[in-house]
Amino acid sequence: MIELLAVALITLLASIVPGPDFAMVTRNSYLHGRRAGLLAALGIAMGVQVHVFYTMFGIGLIIANSPLLFTAIKFAGAVYLVVIGWKTFANRNTVVLDLQGGAAVPRHTVFLSGFLTNALNPKTTLFVISTFTQVVQPGTPLTVQFGYGLCMSAIHLLWFALVALLFSKAAFRSRMIRRQRTIDRLIGAMLIALGVLLACANMDKL
Numbered sequence: 001m002i003e004l005l006a007v008a009l010i011t012l013l014a015s016i017v018p019g020p021d022f023a024m025v026t027r028n029s030y031l032h033g034r035r036a037g038l039l040a041a042l043g044i045a046m047g048v049q050v051h052v053f054y055t056m057f058g059i060g061l062i063i064a065n066s067p068l069l070f071t072a073i074k075f076a077g078a079v080y081l082v083v084i085g086w087k088t089f090a091n092r093n094t095v096v097l098d099l100q101g102g103a104a105v106p107r108h109t110v111f112l113s114g115f116l117t118n119a120l121n122p123k124t125t126l127f128v129i130s131t132f133t134q135v136v137q138p139g140t141p142l143t144v145q146f147g148y149g150l151c152m153s154a155i156h157l158l159w160f161a162l163v164a165l166l167f168s169k170a171a172f173r174s175r176m177i178r179r180q181r182t183i184d185r186l187i188g189a190m191l192i193a194l195g196v197l198l199a200c201a202n203m204d205k206l
Contacts, residue, residue, distance in 0.1 A: 043114025
């Protein structure tokens with residue numbers, strides 16, 4: 001029980017800290033409405049499971065002990081952040097505000113954006129590996145480890161669902177939409193900066 005509480009607390013604190021996941025849910029929520037924000041949140045929660053599974057089955061140890069492989073994963077995440085950051089920064093599409101159900105957007109696209117943002121985030125890789133190495137013992141059953149992973153995903157889902165509900169409120173969205181260009185530039189710049197910082201950190205270690 002103590003280990004589960006530790007996992008829950010660490011996960012909650014890590015989720016609250018603003019990062020790529022927060023930017024992704026925020027943007028989808030205020031542009032496309034509550035459903036899109038919740039789908040992005042679900043995608044993020046499922047992305048966490050990618051890290052959980054490779055950590056559970058030992059791949060996490062390989063990554064931790066293989067600088068070259070881990071650097072490749074970091075670079076992949078950095079490139080993805082820069083790409084989606086630039087697309088957001090340079091976005092010139094006009095959004096039609098639909099307070100009834102959100103602007104039309106393919107559900108799979110929103111879900112995939114949330115999933116990839118988390119699955120390719122090296123910060124989550126470090127977080128999951130470090131958390132598991134703290135609470136998992138050599139004799140810990142896989143079922144218990146899987147329970148820890150489900151706890152991580154559930155907390156991500158609950159937190160980002162709350163973020164989606166806030167940023168999809170009609171009055172809030174109306175104000176945000178009027179400032180869409182400025183907000184797109186801000187979020188895009190943040191994502192690009194995160195990607196560049198990660199890439200530079202990797203270069204320093206080469």
